[in-house]
Each structure stands twice: as structure tokens, then as C-alpha cells.
Amino acid sequence: MSLHGVRIAGTGSCLPERVVTNADLEKRLDTIDEWIRSRTGIGERRWASEDEATSDFAIPAGRRALEAAGCDPADVDFVICATLTPDMPMPSTAGLIQRGLNLEKAGGFDLSSACAGFVHALTVGTNYVRTGSAKNVLVVGAETMTKVLDHSDRATAVIFADGAGAALLQPAPAGESDVLASRYGLRGDDEVLLLKGGGSRYPTTHESVDEKLHLIFMEGRATFRFAVKTFASLITETCDDAGIAPQDLKLIVPHQVNMRIIEAACTRAKVSTDKCFLNIETVGNTSAASVPIALDDAVRAGKLERGDLVLMLAFGGGLSWSSILLRW
Template sequence: MTSERIYSRIAGTGSYLPEKVLTNDDLAKFVDTSDEWIASRTGIRERHVAAEGETTSDLSVHAATRAMEAAGVSAADLDLIIVGTTTPDIIFPSTACLLQARLGANGCGAFDVNAACSGFLYALSIGDKFIRSGDAKTVLVVGAETLTRMVDWSERTTAVLFGDGAGAVVLKADSETGILSTHLHADGAKKELLWNPVGVSAGFRDDQPNAGVRIQMAGSDVFKYAVKALDSVVEETLEANGLDRHDIDWLIPHQANLRIIEATAKRLDMSMDRVIVTVDKHGNTSSGSVPLALDEAVRSGRVQRGQLLLLEAFGGGFTWGSALLRY
């Protein structure tokens, strides 16, 4: 007698964006840039910025509540909470613990995952493994960031890119097909191409004593590496599932740069009509990017139950990953 196979299925999605919107024209008032310069290089037109005192856990609460409502679950139903973030409220306790308390989900496991822009996919993969192993039946997975707190507003190459936001999904154990596979990778040797060189143990780098908590990036190098890495993980994902690229109904990519998104779509021979794009309205929200795009696609009616979705992301570390799922 064989036991029934368990899958983790996305039962509900949710998202939240801060009220304040910063357009490219707004940025041009205090940074040497323009709407044309930003849009032509990144595809970004505007981004949301957290209000003073508004934290990553604040954004997470809104996104999580909406996902739970969509899934029809309560705080008492949650077995595990995982938050992907690189901008936690405080060093400890984790943002997931802060979120747990605010949701009233006392007693379940809760922890953060820091994989920069790949954080949500790393967290999703972990949640999937907990459900497949039978250790959890209902898992809340959140990707949330207040990246604008790490932006040097005088540095136009990074100031124009980032925004704040949060997205969430509720995973539930199911006998019906859900997440088919996840694939995670990293290359820590490339850390200085995209990083924040400040920490608790390392402190400030000796050669950059005044760096502060801000994002540093070698844009062209990151672009080249990202395109190659995402090509590779897309191929890996399709091969692992015995699928052809034309089997994919929707590509839901990390929203960092429209040119990277277009390059991945071209590799898949996909029309941009089958790609979810929110980078123009959200900017790069790091861990929040993929779940924000997924929630928008679901709530707009574009993504339908039964469709095959490919999620992918690339971020500092370097980290990158993918998830293939039947929604």
C-alpha cells in the first residue's frame, strides 16, 4: 500500500504597497536624472516608499492578512511563518516573530530568510519542503522589504531602482498538484558586485568607514551575471520536470529591470503578453517583488487555477532560484 503524495498548493495570495508614490519626475527634483533616463534603462516609472515609522513587519501584516483571507485560514491554522527579507525591523527577534505576534498565531514556528531579492523563492522552497515532509499543513510565506531605507538618494545608479512593498502566499497541504519543484543557487564569491558592506560582526569595512547602511552595486556586471544565471535555472527547472518551454502559461519574474525580464522571456520563446510585469509601478522591491507580481496577476484575473507558472529571481549574494507550480 502506497501513501498518498503530498503537495503544497498556493491557497491564497496577498500584497501591500505603502501609500506614498515616488515618480521618476519626483526623483529628478533631487537626483541628476530624468524620467526618460530611468525608464529607458530599467522600465521603472514609479515606486512606493514606506512612511516614516512604517516598518517591514507593518507591510507584512497587511499582505499576510490579505493572503490568509483569500485562503480562508485563520492565525490558529498556521503551522509555520517564513519571511523573506533583507531589511528586518530589528536585528532580533526576526520579522517573522514580530509578524506572528501581530497576527496572533502564537506557538507556531517563525523565522526569517535573507537571500536578498531571491528571499521569497528561498522561503517558498523551505515552506514547500515542510509541507512535503508532513511537518506542516499550512504555511504562511511572506516577502517584504523597506529597501528605500538602504538607498543613498544622491547616487542615481541605485536610488532610481528600489521601492518598498510586501507580498504573501498561504501554502496548504493538498493531494492535488501544486508546487512541482524549486531550485536554489548562490555564488558568494561575487558578493561585492551587489551588497551592503555593513553588519554586526564585521561592522564597517576599514576602507569604507563612512559607507553607512546602503546598497552598493556594479550594475553592468550584475546584469550580465543575472541573465546567464536565470537562463540556467530556467533550463534546469524545465529539464527537472520533463517540460518544454512552451508548456509554461505564465512567467512571473523578479521585477528588477525590464531588460532582464525581456531577456528571460526571449530565452523561453514567450510573448511578453504571457509575462507578469510590475516593475514599472513597483520598482525593485527585492523579496517582495515576486509575490507582489503574483498577487496582482491573480487578483486581476490573468492567472487562473490550473495554469502552470514559472517564478524566478536573482539577487545579491549572488543568489538565484526558481519555482514551478500548478496554480
């Protein structure tokens, strides 16, 4: 079998119109702007309205990625949507994207790996293209995290936000762009970072709603320790797999989880935070949408040129983690 190089041909993103500042949160929570900024690096975030759902952001993000790549929707072979907040359990949000963009021949599915989902989905989509199973794979990361937030919980209500990002994968000419390495991992855990309600273990009942089982829970200190160690390892080990040094990277696009986590991980990996593209201050943590939104922002800001080495990495509930390193 002849294997193809793979490139990201276009990116896109979409955010809700509603801006929620730290000053807005001061009015409803026992918190202040200084506390939020010092612990998260976030100054404002975007929240969906009550009548907006995940696909309302995923579809425009996908459309912009196709436009950036100059790809006709009729030519898309596959769509993968990474999300933990689908519009509904069935049909898949990927199916709603397929319908919304009129992707006439596309197959697809949703992928659930929390904040690590988009980077996982890029690896899956890469293998469809690399093996010749598909020529155009649309990968979307989309979330409406505010639908599953406990808005009285200071630990999570100040962090999470909504939005979507997308990337179109295509075959790359020989010797040009390509995916050089990827890593992924999973550690089954139902204590540190979780959303219990709604599945077969804890189906929806009056009791489960009263107990807030349908809302995100995060044990902050354990999450911080795990994230710093995992981020640092992903940087060094993924670069090792590709045969490069972290210093050779033009850009790191990390999951916009928390500024303190990113800074601590970079210090541990001996990489300058100047290599990281960060938009957490104005976008917040959008879970699976975080990396593709930041990537699209970086591309449109002119931060990447063909041939540059870029590393994307994320971790999330599961606990799960993933990375992908490519020559742009």
C-alpha cells in the same frame, strides 16, 4: 513516509501609500524620466515613510493571504519571512508577524537571500507541507529598501522600492495542484551587489556610516550580465526538471528587477515576454517582496486558474538565485 501535494491557497500584498514618480526623482538626482524608463522600465514606485518598518507591510500582506485562503490565524503552523531589511536584528520579523497576526501556535524564522529570498522561502515552506510537518505555512517577502538606499546614487535610488507580499501554502488533494520543480544556487560574492555594514565584519561605527557601508552598492554592468544569464538558465532548466517546455507555461512571475534584464533573458530562453506578469512600471524593484507582490497582482487580476503552470524565479545579492514551478 507519504508525501503530500502542495498548493498556494491564498495570496496577499501591501504597498506604502507614498508614490514617488520619476518626475519626483528628477528634482533630487541628475536624471530624467526618459533615462529611467529606458534603462529600468520604471515610471513610479512606493516608498515607506520615515516611521514605517518592514513588518508594517508584512503583517497586512499576511492577513490578506490568510483571508484569501479562508484560513484562521490559529491554524497557521509556521511563518517564514524573507527579508534583507528586517525591523531589527532580533527579534525576527517573522516573530513580529506572528504577534501581529496572532498566530497562536506558529513557529518560524527569517530567511535572508536578498531578492531571491521569497522564492527560496517558498521551496522551504513547500517541504514543511510536503512532508507533513505543517499544514499551513505562511511565506512572506517584505522589504523597506529605501532605509538602506543611497539616495544620491542614481544607479540604485531610481530602482528600489518598498512593500510586502505573502502566500499561504497548504496540502493539495491528490492529482491536483503541486510544486513540480525548484532550483536554487549560490555564488559567494562581495563585490557585485552588496550591503557591507551592520554585521560582525563591518560593525556599526561612525566610520562605517561615513563610508556608506550601511547602504546598497551595485555594480550595474556585472549585475546585468549575471542576471540575464541566470534568468534564462532558470527558465529552461526548471522547465526541463518538470518535464515541460517553456512554451507550456501559462505565466512566468519574475523578480521585477529591471525591464531590460527580463526582456534579454526571455529572448535568450526563447520565451515571449507576453508570458511574464510585470508590474515593475508602477511598483519598482522591491527585492524579496517583488515576486509575491506580482503574484498577488496576477491572482487578483484573474491571470491564473487551477491547473495552470506558473514559474516564479528570482536572483539577488549573495549572489543567489532560485525558481519554483507549480501547477496552480
